[in-house]
Amino acid sequence: MTTDGIVLDGYLDEEVAADDETGTRARFRLIVSPTDELVDEMVLPCSVAAPELTTAVLHELRPGDHVRVTGHLGLPRISGHPMWLQVLTLELLGTPPLDLADDHALDDQADDSTAGAAPAAPVDRDTLSDVGRLERHGPYIVWSDPDLCADTVWTETGDLLGTAVYPDTATTLIDTHQRRAYGDI
Numbered sequence: 001m002t003t004d005g006i007v008l009d010g011y012l013d014e015e016v017a018a019d020d021e022t023g024t025r026a027r028f029r030l031i032v033s034p035t036d037e038l039v040d041e042m043v044l045p046c047s048v049a050a051p052e053l054t055t056a057v058l059h060e061l062r063p064g065d066h067v068r069v070t071g072h073l074g075l076p077r078i079s080g081h082p083m084w085l086q087v088l089t090l091e092l093l094g095t096p097p098l099d100l101a102d103d104h105a106l107d108d109q110a111d112d113s114t115a116g117a118a119p120a121a122p123v124d125r126d127t128l129s130d131v132g133r134l135e136r137h138g139p140y141i142v143w144s145d146p147d148l149c150a151d152t153v154w155t156e157t158g159d160l161l162g163t164a165v166y167p168d169t170a171t172t173l174i175d176t177h178q179r180r181a182y183g184d185i
Contacts, residue, residue: 005072005088008032011096012065013043015152016057026054028061030069030085045084046071053090059158063143064096064134096134142170153177 010032019025026048033041046069048054061067071087133144140161143152151170153161161173 005070006085007068007070008044008085009066009068009093010044012061012063012067014063016061018058019047023058024051024054025049026057028057030067045082046087047084048087048090050088053087057087057090060092062095062141062154062158063132065092066094066096067091068093137170137174140170140174144170 008030010030013029013031016026016028019027028046028048030044030046031041032044048057068091069085069087070089071085074084074086076083132146135142135144139156141154141156144150145152149166151164151173153164153170153173155161161177164170164173
């Protein structure tokens with residue numbers, strides 16, 4: 001680990017994005033709060049340029065992951081542009097807890113049906129926290145973003161199914177995916 005630069009712990013705000021077509025650089029946003037108070041929170045844009053680190057960041061990190069980054073702070077050269085962190089090292093400290101309480105019931109229901117839609121309750125937008133919610137629906141993972149009123153759905157292997165914007169729901173995406181998998185569409 002380098003002794004130069006700044007070390008920050010935070011949570012991955014959203015999906016990591018490739019910064020170029022070849023996948024040698026990546027960008028992500030880190031939610032940092034020195035006091036764990038919402039008013040002290042900061043969203044810090046981060047970029048990664050080391051090829052090995054870029055590959056790991058693009059394929060292993062998910063929204064909500066708790067990470068420790070080391071890097072150099074870049075100050076804006078133009079008014080209105082954000083500061084950013086050029087990441088040199090990254091350590092995964094933890095992954096977000098998934099709602100596993102209903103997993104066994106969902107798995108039992110999935111075993112009873114070979115072509116039915118994954119049972120999932122509709123998202124109650126009033127119960128979302130300010131930063132969103134990560135849920136598990138059988139073999140699917142759903143990120144509910146209250147700012148966008150949208151649900152992003154992945155398979156448990158990390159394949160993106162898509163984003164459902166209200167009034168559509170994650171259940172709609174999951175149902176469509178399962179119908180395609182079983183040739184019903």
